[in-house]
Structures are given as C-alpha cells and as structure tokens.
C-alpha cells in the first residue's frame with residue numbers, strides 16, 4: 001500500500017470519528033433542552049403560596065412529618081439489636097440450664113434477662129397467650145438462649161436443672177377472659193411441669209399470687225393466713241387455680257421428695273406490661289397520658305401495695321437459691337388506696353385527666369399488703385425501688401408504647417373495662 005492510500009484512510013477514520021462526536025453532542029443538547037422545558041413545566045405546576053402564613057404552615061407540617069419519621073426510624077433501629085447484652089461467663093460447674101415457663105411474659109422476660117446476664121442457659125416455653133416474642137427478642141439467636149412455642153397444658157420433654165414456673169395469665173381481665181383455660185393452665189399445666197421436675201430431679205419454683213388470700217380479713221397478710229376466697233366467683237378460676245397449684249406442689253414435694261419453692265407475688269408493675277394488660281397501673285398511666293378520664297372502680301378506698309418488677313425478680317432468684325421451701329410473700333409493703341394511686345399517677349404524668357368513679361368489680365379484694373417478714377428473714381430480701389422511681393420508668397415505657405401504637409394503628413388506644 002502506498003503512502004497516499006494510507007494517509008487517505010487516516011483522514012476517512014478521523015472524519016468518521018468527528019461525525020460520531022458531532023451526533024452525540026447534538027443529542028445531548030436536545031436532551032438538555034427537553035429537561036429544561038420539563039423543569040420549567042414542573043416549576044409552573046408548583047406555585048409558591050402567596051400567603052406567607054400558609055407557606056409557614058406548610059413548612060411546619062413538613063418539619064412535623066419529618067420529625068415523626070425520624071422518631072419512627074429511631075424506634076425501629078432500637079428494635080434491631082446489633083450485639084447481645086454482655087453476659088457473665090460461668091464454667092460448666094456453675095452454669096445451669098434453666099426452664100422458664102411463661103418466659104415471654106411481663107415478669108418472665110425480666111427474669112430471663114437476669115438469668116441470662118448471670119451466664120446461665122435459659123429455655124423459655126410460652127404459648128404467647130399473653131406473652132410476646134418482642135419481650136425476649138434481644139436474646140433470639142444467642143447461644144445460651146432458646147425459645148419454644150408450647151402450651152404447658154400438654155406434656156413437655158426437655159432436660160433442665162431448674163424450673164421457674166410462671167405460665168398463667170395474671171391480669172384479671174385476661175384470666176377471666178377464658179376461665180376454663182386459666183384453671184387448666186394452673187392445674188394440668190402445673191402437673192405437667194411438676195412431673196417434668198420430678199423426672200429430672202430439678203428444683204422448681206412456682207409463681208403463686210397474693211390472690212390466694214382472696215378478699216382478706218387479716219391485714220397485712222402473712223403466709224400463715226389461709227385466705228378468704230369465693231370458690232365460685234369470677235376470680236375463682238385464678239385464685240383457686242393458684243391454690244390448687246400450691247397444693248399440687250406440696251403434694252409432689254412430700255410424696256416425691258422434691259425441692260420446691262413457692263413465691264406469692266403481690267401487685268407488680270414495670271416496663272413490658274401489655275397495653276391491654278387491664279391492671280390498675282397500666283390503665284391509669286395510659287389514661288393519664290392520653291388525657292382520658294382515670295377510671296376508679298368502686299369507692300377507690302380499696303388498697304394495694306405495688307412492687308417494681310426488678311425487686312420481684314431479685315426476690316424470686318433469692319428464693320430459688322435459698323433452702324426455704326414454704327411459701328414466701330414477695331411484694332412491697334407500701335400501701336395506697338386506689339384513689340390515692342390515681343392522684344399519684346395524675347401528678348406524675350401531668351395533663352388534664354379527671355378522676356371518675358365507675359361501678360365496682362365483683363369480689364374485688366378490699367385491702368392488700370404483704371407481710372414480708374419471711375422474705376427478710378430467710379432470703380435477706382426486701383424491695384429497693386420506691387414507687388416514684390419505678391413509676392417514672394413505667395410511664396416512659398408506656399409513652400413509647402403509645403407512639404408505636406399510633407404508628408401502627410393510626411388511632412388512639414382505648415381501654416375496655418372488664419364486664
């Protein structure tokens with residue numbers, strides 16, 4: 001090929017390259033022009049509000065919506081644990097496998113936290129009737145933790161060293177909702193769990209209740225008091241259920257030489273109570289937070305003594321680890337009338353709720369206050385958290401719960417009085 005032909009070829013290639021470049025530039029220019037036109041169109045569609053007040057309103061609305069979204073993101077992020085809480089290391093001699101029935105419930109989940117942090121292996125069994133996965137979700141996947149969906153009315157076969165038996169609805173509207181199921185849980189359920197403890201030779205703690213004293217005619221209530229219970233009233237499913245549960249426990253202990261513990265739990269409150277719990281603490285706080293009327297059932301002269309959940313958990317663990325096998329009251333002896341309690345909540349939360357008296361509930365115990373002499377003597381235990389401190393934490397918890405409820409239901413939370 002001669003020099004001229006080569007030069008000619010180069011020129012042709014260069015010309016083609018320039019032509020392609022020109023076409024691309026032309027296309028981009030047209031596209032830019034189109035974009036400009038579209039932007040102008042959009043600007044034409046959105047008119048800046050002429051009225052300054054309206055513009056400010058729109059801006060504030062936008063800020064408010066952004067704030068709500070930010071809070072939602074924070075609360076969602078808070079639910080995804082990045083790491084597990086730091087658990088203590090226990091060697092195989094000290095580490096126990098512990099079963100907690102009802103471990104996804106309000107009290108159960110706090111007990112789970114305490115035993116997990118101590119370094120034990122914890123197995124939770126729950127039928128999620130009143131328990132929630134959310135209460136223990138921060139342990140899901142941890143090597144020391146296991147969650148089993150099971151109803152203890154049916155037998156259970158697992159291997160453990162110790163059992164805390166908490167499974168049962170505890171709030172009056174919940175246990176009255178299905179009384180037969182409540183009795184089954186506290187009789188058949190307790191037989192199954194006691195049977196398991198017997199087979200495994202495991203130590204077992206039964207969660208009993210101040211309700212075994214019924215509407216007491218001795219005040220305050222010592223463990224030696226046999227109680228005053230209506231066996232056919234609306235609360236009987238729970239009161240008598242728990243009394244049978246205690247009877248079964250001591251029958252097994254005597255007949256099968258088992259190691260048993262019985263905690264008689266008095267009114268307890270704290271974070272992780274359900275919005276629908278229906279007990280006085282959650283009801284009053286929710287009503288005050290929403291500026292609704294605070295509903296006192298009956299005269300309001302009936303009394304209760306409230307303990308914070310962390311005190312209860314410490315008491316239960318101390319009882320399990322003690323050598324004491326008779327029933328022990330776990331409660332805070334500071335007593336208030338329900339009317340007093342309504343004003344305590346109202347003052348703490350603020351707002352403009354009115355306190356109103358509505359019809360009383362049947363068989364409502366009139367006075368309740370634990371005698372905690374036994375717990376002091378045999379467990380060296382007494383409650384540490386005063387009402388004000390505990391209620392502050394609980395109010396904060398319910399404030400967050402109401403926000404969550406509003407996000408998901410786009411509505412106000414309403415409390416139903418049990419019929």
Ligand SMILES: O=C(O)[C@H]1O[C@H](OP(=O)(O)OP(=O)(O)OC[C@H]2O[C@@H](n3ccc(=O)[nH]c3=O)[C@H](O)[C@@H]2O)[C@H](O)[C@@H](O)[C@@H]1O
Nearest residue numbers: 170172209265266267268279280283295296297302338364
């Ligand atoms: O919290 C507890 O540990 C105990 O709570 C309940 O027993 P109760 O004392 O009747 O519980 P609440 O429903 O909280 O009632 C306390 C008092 O407040 C009153 N109350 C309740 C709710 C309400 O909205 N307004 C109101 O005046 C009730 O009539 C009752 O006199 C359960 O039955 C027990 O098993 C449990 O141990």
